[in-house]
Amino acid sequence: MSDSEKQCCAPKRSRAGRPPDPAKDQAIMKAARDLFLERGFSGTTIEEIAANASVSKVTVYKRFCDKETLFEKCVRKEIGRMAEAFDVGDGSSEGLEQRLNAFGLKLTKFLTRPNHVALDRVMGQEFAQVPSLGKRMFEAGPGQSRARLAAVLQEACDDGILTCDDPLRAAEDLLVLWRGFIEVELKFAVRPAIDEESVRERVEHGTRTFLRAYQR
Known part of the structure; x- marks a missing residue:
């Protein structure tokens, strides 16, 4: 790789002053x-x-600096797409349950897709070899998921719907309830796949269990 290829720089405007073509960024990301x-x-x-x-x-x-940055942006974009589920529902207790289920379903469906399970099997080894990459990907993926979920739970606490001393810990509790043992079974090929209805049932069960523990 040449020095010019390694150089990270913002996309430059053309001489006519036109902004960079966003379609190229989208094509690269896809x-x-x-x-x-x-x-x-x-x-x-x-x-x-x-x-x-x-x-x-x-x-x-020129647009993404290096492969690590591009991978990180892909992960962040995926989590951002999932977090759009928080836009559903209202500020009531029922609305909170709807929002949590919507996010949990999107997240669990993504984590249990065969290609993601296969990727997850090998990424642990890569992160062990390059800890700095692992930290970046944690913050972009699992860390961001936990933070966004914790923010929603904090809002529910502020509104008097939930009671929790530590929203981050509460988010971790809910994530564990959603995911259960599915990922372990898939990773070890004990279960070949899981259908959407089973994912939905597990997510909704996890949300109900969480709300029984944390609702006022």
């Missing part, structure tokens, strides 16, 4: 997401991402 899920982080190259996005390798480097 290509990267698909390849990361299919081949993992180490198995994916910038060259392949550029080719699948129909852009040059230099364009990828």
Whole structure:
């Protein structure tokens, strides 16, 4: 990789003053997401991402700096898409249950997809070899999920719907209830797959159990 390819810089405007084409960023992100899920982080190259996005390798480097940054942005975008579920429902107790179920369903469906399970199997080894990458991905993925969920729970506490001394700990409790043992069974291939209805039942059961413990 040349020094120019390694250089991180913001996309430059053209001489006419036009902003960068956002379609290129979207194409790069989509290509990267698909390849990361299919081949993992180490198995994916910038060259392949550029080719699948129909852009040059230099364009990828200029817009996203490096593969680590691109992977992190893909993870953050995925979590942001899931967090849109918090926009449903209202400020009532029933509305909170609806919002939690919507987020839990999106999150659990993503985590139990076969390509994500396969990726999860190998990423632990990569994070052990490169701890700095593991920290970045934790903050972008699980850490961000926990923080967004904790913010919703804190809001519910402020509104008098829930009672909890530590919203982050409460978020962890709920995440465990949602995920249960599914991911372990999938990771060890004890269970080949899980259907959406089973995911929904587990998420709704986890939310009900959580609310019984934390509702005032």
